[in-house]
Amino acid sequence: MLQVNNIEVIYMNIIQVLRGVSLEVGDGKIIALLGANGAGKTTTLKAISGLLKTEEGEVTDGSIVFDGKRIDRYGPVEIAATGITQVMEGRRVLGHLSVEENLMVFAHNRKDRKEVKGDIEKVFEYFPKIKTLRRQTSGYLSGGEQQMMVIGRGLMARPKLMLLDEPSLGLAPLLVQEIYEIIRRINAEQKMAILLVEQNARAALGIADYGYVMENGRVVLSGAADMLKGNEDVQEFYMGLSVAGSKKSYREFKHYRRKKKWVT
Amino acid sequence: MTFFLQLMVSGFALGMVYTLIAIGFVIILKCSKAFNIAQGHFVMIGGYLGFTFLVTFHLPVWASLLAAVAVAIIMGLLIERLTLRPMVGQPVLAVIMMTIALSVVLEGLATLVWGGEYKTYHGVLPTITLKVGELSIPPETLIGVIVSIIVVIILMLFFRYTRSGLAMMATAEDEQVVQSAGIKVTTVYALSWVIACIVGVIGGIILGGVSGVMIPLANVGMKAFAVVLLGGVNSIGGAIVAGIMLGVLENVAAGYLDPLLPGGGLANVFPFVVMIIVLIFRPHGLFGLVEIERI
Structure with a gap:
């Protein structure tokens, strides 16, 4: 349904934010896009929805294809008409x-x-x-x-595809659970594909079919949600668990930080 | 007492016209966050248009109004496309500078087309005389009041119940969100300028019928500006109340204070004094929207 092929994004003709991001969203799937602050998750969403163009950003390389149509040159209004809606970060009521x-x-x-x-x-x-x-x-x-x-x-x-940017931002854990439950229901009942950007990896992988991990403007890891949940690096860096899968102990005098294996 | 009531009534009539013009300000402010310095010039152009259609072409009043509105629509679209569209995304100050330039251009245009002379069409507008007891409402202002009220009501319904009205209010809040909803902001801007032109031109025809038209009629824009500040810069309801208030104050001040002072310019100053006092205590104006802040 949506293919993002190796896109690069440059803001104001000088700041490169994405350095080759590829991902795919299938019909009716929930895809999670994880990563730390500044990894380029939100920029990826804005590149897809076209809102980038309202912020002097530009897709300089690669292509975005939605339902067989190339949309990376479209403005936000035209993209909205093709059936993509972005729910922006920080509520924006x-x-x-x-x-x-x-x-x-x-x-x-x-x-x-x-x-x-x-x-x-x-x-x-x-x-x-x-x-x-x-x-x-x-x-x-x-x-x-x-x-x-x-x-x-x-x-x-x-929309046929909803881009959700950090729906858990600033909410209590119970409320996050509630909202995620509803997102799952919407996806199942409306057959609406969802591309979900989250810092809360545990919540996102709980409902997603497939996930991508971004860092420094690149996708560094991807796989089925269950696979990612079991991945030691994801556990260590996005879920706060240590190797054994147990809660990390900060009581020990010193502990050695795992090195991320994917760092390039 | 009759004298006082008489002043109140004609003040109310004047105030309604101020309101009409002020709404033009409010709409541009809501959408572009910029003061439209040229709003008074729309009024002046409206006065001249009234003269052209009513006197030169001898059109009936309804046809003149329609023709003037048609010209206003074209004017609004042209202004938005030629001067404001290139300014999208630029700082507000740049937009304000552009409206200053626009005001100069309109003034030049009026001089070019109508020679910048004093034109009057007193007595051409239909007169309705209304007498309540000893009060008599000046006939030409009454028609002005009626037209103003109708236009204001139409505008309020437009914002409340139509899709485009809602899109305009939404654009005033957050442009990016509105675009992600698939709404073209350029269309919304064009619409806001068209409305500003229409209310300005209608106000101009009314005022021109009362006092005649010449270039300084554009100064009425400054009065409408005071109305907007007093009412709260983004509130149409505020513009209505403040418009009537200023109109009444101006007239009452003219009636009672002017004879006391030689020169008699106090009527023009008094409403602004009131405005300053109100703004000291309510910086958002009487009905301005306070920024909602919650974390």
Whole structure:
């Protein structure tokens, strides 16, 4: 469905952020994109959704193909029309609008106005917490409620592929679990492919089919989610577990840091 | 007492026209975050257009209004495409400079086309006389009030209930999010300039009918500017209340204070004094949206 082939991204004609990233998202799959801060995860998403062009970034090499169409030269509006919606990092609510208005903004280009009403109810079915808040000013919702609204907002465009950027950011662990459970449901019921960017590797690999690990603008490791969960390096660096799979002990006087095997 | 009420009523009428023009400001501010210095010049152009269609072409009033609105739409589209589109992504200050340039160009254009002369079409606009007790509402302002109220109501409904209105409000909040929703921000900008031109031109026709048109009519933009600051820079409701307030204050001040002072310029100053006092206590204006901040 989506193929990203060896893309390079340069910001402002000088700062190279991606140095050859390839990944693939199959129909109806959940793909996790993991990595530390500054690895280039968000940039990859923005390259796919075209939002890069609003930030003076540019895909200088490689190609992005969605449903057989090459989209890396398209602007964000055209890409949205092909069926890709990005749920941006940090919630980005339209603060002075109500919850319902936030949802409606993402249904802007839909021709089937009657079904839009039904879709709003469907969003509230997935996120019952925000149903009672539908007429509230969204800027005053709690962080969890805002995150739910923003994911629901993405659903309103009825995308074939949803790009989710750090849905767990700044949320309590219980809430993260809840939101991930709903993401899994959405994926299963709507047959919507999801490309999930996360720092919380444990949560992301819990629902993903396949995962990629990025570092310094490159994909350094990829594999089925179960494989990645068992990988010692992933455990050490993204889940905080030591070799034996047990919690790492910081009590011992000295411990030797594992070296990442993939570092290039 | 009658004198006072009379002043209130004509102040209200004037205030509605201010409101109309101020809404043009608010819309541009919401979308582009820039003050449109040329808003008053749209009004001036509107006055001249009124003269052309009503007097030179002898069109009926409704046709003149429609024709002027049509010109305003074209004007708005041209202005957005030629001067503002290249400025997307540039600092706000650059956009403001561009509107200053625009105001100069419009002034030059008006001089070129209409010779910059004083034109008047007093008595051409339909007059409705209304008398309530001893109060009489000046006929030409009454039609102005009615037109203003209709336009303001249409605009409020537009923002509340239409897709494009919602897209405009959303664009004011976060351009990037709006683009990821598949909304073309350039279309939204074009729409905002078209609306600003339309309300300016309609305001101009009304004011031109009352006091005639010449280049300094553009200064009314500064009054509308005060209305916007007083009401809160991003609130249409605020513009309505503040517009009426300033209109009434100006008239009441003219009625009571001007005879006391030689020269009699106080009416023009008084509303601004009130504005400054209000802004000291409410820096966001009376109804301005406060930035929502939560972490």
